Amino acid sequence: MLVKDVMTSEVLTVEEGVAVAEAVQLLRRHKVKGVPVVDAIGRVCGMFTVKHLFQVVADGGKLARPVRELMQREVTVIRDDTSLEETCGFPQKRLPVVDAGGNLVGMLTKSDIIRGFKTTFVHARQELKAVLEATPHGIVAVNPQGYITFVNPAAEKILRLKAERVIGGDVSDFIPNCAVIGVLATGRAIRNFKNTINGTTYLGHAAPVMDGSDIIGAVASFQPFSEIESLADELGVVKQLYKELDAVISCSYDGILVTEADGAIRKVNAATVKLLGLAPSQSAGAGEEGRAHQLGERVAAKVCQDRKPCSISCRINGRQVALTGTPVFDENGAVVRIVTNVRDLSELSALRQELEEVNRLKEMYFSELARLKAEVATTSGTYRSAEMQRVYDLALRVAVVDTPVLIHGESGVGKEVLANYIHDGSARRDGAFIKINCAAIPETLLESELFGYAEGAFSGARRGGKPGVFEIAHGGTLFMDEIGELPGSIQAKLLRVLQDQEFFKVGGSRPVKFDARLLFATNRDLEAEVKAGRFREDLFYRINVVPLFVPPLRERPEDIVALTAEFLAKMNCKYKTDKKLSAEIIEAFTNYPWPGNVRELINVLERVVITSRQEFITLEDLPGNFRQQAHPSAVARGPVLPLKNVLDMVERDVIEQSLRTAKSLRQAAKALGIDPSTLLRKAEKHKIRTGVELPQQPPYIFNGKN
Numbered sequence: 001m002l003v004k005d006v007m008t009s010e011v012l013t014v015e016e017g018v019a020v021a022e023a024v025q026l027l028r029r030h031k032v033k034g035v036p037v038v039d040a041i042g043r044v045c046g047m048f049t050v051k052h053l054f055q056v057v058a059d060g061g062k063l064a065r066p067v068r069e070l071m072q073r074e075v076t077v078i079r080d081d082t083s084l085e086e087t088c089g090f091p092q093k094r095l096p097v098v099d100a101g102g103n104l105v106g107m108l109t110k111s112d113i114i115r116g117f118k119t120t121f122v123h124a125r126q127e128l129k130a131v132l133e134a135t136p137h138g139i140v141a142v143n144p145q146g147y148i149t150f151v152n153p154a155a156e157k158i159l160r161l162k163a164e165r166v167i168g169g170d171v172s173d174f175i176p177n178c179a180v181i182g183v184l185a186t187g188r189a190i191r192n193f194k195n196t197i198n199g200t201t202y203l204g205h206a207a208p209v210m211d212g213s214d215i216i217g218a219v220a221s222f223q224p225f226s227e228i229e230s231l232a233d234e235l236g237v238v239k240q241l242y243k244e245l246d247a248v249i250s251c252s253y254d255g256i257l258v259t260e261a262d263g264a265i266r267k268v269n270a271a272t273v274k275l276l277g278l279a280p281s282q283s284a285g286a287g288e289e290g291r292a293h294q295l296g297e298r299v300a301a302k303v304c305q306d307r308k309p310c311s312i313s314c315r316i317n318g319r320q321v322a323l324t325g326t327p328v329f330d331e332n333g334a335v336v337r338i339v340t341n342v343r344d345l346s347e348l349s350a351l352r353q354e355l356e357e358v359n360r361l362k363e364m365y366f367s368e369l370a371r372l373k374a375e376v377a378t379t380s381g382t383y384r385s386a387e388m389q390r391v392y393d394l395a396l397r398v399a400v401v402d403t404p405v406l407i408h409g410e411s412g413v414g415k416e417v418l419a420n421y422i423h424d425g426s427a428r429r430d431g432a433f434i435k436i437n438c439a440a441i442p443e444t445l446l447e448s449e450l451f452g453y454a455e456g457a458f459s460g461a462r463r464g465g466k467p468g469v470f471e472i473a474h475g476g477t478l479f480m481d482e483i484g485e486l487p488g489s490i491q492a493k494l495l496r497v498l499q500d501q502e503f504f505k506v507g508g509s510r511p512v513k514f515d516a517r518l519l520f521a522t523n524r525d526l527e528a529e530v531k532a533g534r535f536r537e538d539l540f541y542r543i544n545v546v547p548l549f550v551p552p553l554r555e556r557p558e559d560i561v562a563l564t565a566e567f568l569a570k571m572n573c574k575y576k577t578d579k580k581l582s583a584e585i586i587e588a589f590t591n592y593p594w595p596g597n598v599r600e601l602i603n604v605l606e607r608v609v610i611t612s613r614q615e616f617i618t619l620e621d622l623p624g625n626f627r628q629q630a631h632p633s634a635v636a637r638g639p640v641l642p643l644k645n646v647l648d649m650v651e652r653d654v655i656e657q658s659l660r661t662a663k664s665l666r667q668a669a670k671a672l673g674i675d676p677s678t679l680l681r682k683a684e685k686h687k688i689r690t691g692v693e694l695p696q697q698p699p700y701i702f703n704g705k706n
């Protein structure tokens with residue numbers, strides 16, 4: 001409260017030139033004991049009080065004298081904007097009050113001050129009452145003896161008693177172990193104590209009420225502990241979230257800029273600082289001048305106007321940058337924050353270019369790889385079937401890893417060809433490829449064939465000894481064919497060699513290190529051999545690191561055709577002939593089960609090329625049993641089937657046969673005694689190709705060149 005709020009604004013004054021008599025009249029008329037004296041321009045220049053009247057009387061009652069001669073010249077004035085508290089220091093009973101310009105605006109008397117303080121006190125009391133009633137905390141006040149002098153409504157609830165019932169009572173009767181007793185004893189506040197009242201735990205604070213150095217009471221406040229706990233929990237969660245958010249923002253590769261609605265910066269991450277080339281000072285604090293601030297303002301203005309995410313793009317430090325601001329609304333729908341994502345488009349486009357380049361290189365490598373694969377495939381083996389493609393793909397992949405490979409497959413399928421292919425595709429391609437057929441060597445010689453022998457190992461041994469295939473294959477590949485035939489004693493030795501990577505020559509005493517890639521092949525079911533106890537299980541697992549299976553020729557008819565073409569060409573070249581195969585032969589070849597696989601196919605071809613008299617090799621040129629097996633009826637080929645299926649198969653065979661032999665579709669239909677349209681329908685049902693693609697006479701001729 002200020003002086004101007006309590007002063008008396010109507011001021012009586014006398015001018016310094018008026019007669020004392022007139023001034024006395026004024027005092028009498030208004031029943032006041034003194035008035036300020038003002039000069040010609042209205043400024044306070046003195047005080048005239050009844051005290052000065054006594055002086056006039058003592059001087060002989062010269063009432064005509066001007067006030068100026070008698071008045072008290074030292075006058076204390078007070079500014080109207082002085083606080084009421086400050087007036088307490090003035091000893092005067094009344095003070096003229098002036099404004100900032102020094103003009104007299106009122107008088108302040110002791111009773112004005114008392115009135116002012118009374119009003120202040122009443123207001124403060126009312127406010128305190130309202131606060132105490134509104135607070136959810138229980139408040140209890142005690143006098144120095146510990147008797148309760150006040151409880152607020154929240155404390156009434158905690159105590160479950162009305163104020164009238166507790167006021168005047170000993171606080172310890174209502175609140176056991178209440179800290180206020182300690183506060184009264186020491187005069188020191190106690191914070192964060194726990195009190196259990198009516199079965200509920202409260203967190204309390206107690207403070208003394210002091211009058212100078214005297215303790216005139218104490219006040220305690222109580223708050224349910226569970227509330228504090230849940231608040232602490234919530235605070236913990238919020239802190240954790242904040243930490244996480246902070247980490248996300250800091251780690252973001254994109255720049256992130258958080259601003260107020262007016263663009264003032266709240267937060268920027270390191271990526272933004274780097275991207276915008278800001279000095280660290282520009283990155284911190286709200287209201288910063290600088291680039292980030294300007295950008296923040298630009299984005300903020302647009303986002304606030306559109307009230308939805310907006311993007312702007314600009315060039316900064318020679319980089320093209322896109323800024324996308326997203327508004328954050330408060331519960332009233334006002335934009336309170338804008339989160340702006342700052343993305344370096346130049347880097348993106350550089351990355352895109354790099355990616356395109358990598359893709360281009362990838363394409364180039366792929367096509368080069370395909371070309372090399374095709375090259376290796378043609379040098380290492382002929383195949384067209386998807387099955388063999390898979391086998392060769394896998395072989396190419398394992399070729400580069402120096403791991404043992406076990407190739408399974410029937411005799412003559414091309415296991416050795418595949419082993420060669422692996423060797424050619426490996427880093428050891430410049431080393432030797434050594435093959436040993438474990439079945440072809442007598443058991444007594446096998447050990448020395450594999451590991452060699454030392455000089456004088458046995459009678460008749462060569463001078464200087466003899467190296468075994470393990471030594472000869474050093475730096476290259478050792479292909480152990482028919483591994484399933486390896487005798488048990490040698491199996492044990494081989495296992496040791498594989499484990500130790502070294503071997504002893506027969507009769508030798510020094511171990512010899514070996515460094516060869518090992519490939520194994522078998523036409524036996526090695527797992528069954530292990531089960532039957534004929535092959536060591538531990539050795540099986542050692543050699544079966546990567547198993548490859550070469551399917552039998554009868555399961556890949558595409559390869560039969562391709563191999564036939566290739567070997568016919570080779571035979572023609574070898575025997576200087578120009579033999580051709582009829583379509584029937586191809587048909588017969590694809591139907592034949594080829595128990596001897598590719599090896600048998602080569603033999604049969606060579607035989608017919610040599611033995612056939614005509615240029616066109618026909619079915620008649622094939623051995624009788626071959627013809628028999630190669631062209632069985634569809635029904636005879638399989639197990640007993642439902643009649644409908646058998647009829648279907650017969651129908652299919654007959655239609656195929658008629659289409660193959662007839663010159664035209666019409667002729668075929670005539671031969672079958674059905675309409676051409678019926679024939680077409682049936683051919684379609686059996687997925688038999690007809691029409692222009694049908695072979696004309698002479699049917700498919702193979703001479704290895706087409």
Ligand SMILES: Nc1ncnc2c1ncn2[C@@H]1O[C@H](COP(=O)(O)OP(=O)(O)OP(=O)(O)O)[C@@H](O)[C@H]1O
Pocket residue numbers: 380381382383409410411412413414415416417418481521522523563598599602
């Ligand atoms: N895909 C192929 N392309 C060309 N010739 C092949 C192919 N597969 C096998 N051959 C030929 O077939 C014959 C038998 O092949 P290979 O010796 O590799 O078979 P294998 O499975 O090792 O037989 P075995 O188990 O009897 O040793 C060889 O003359 C080989 O050149």
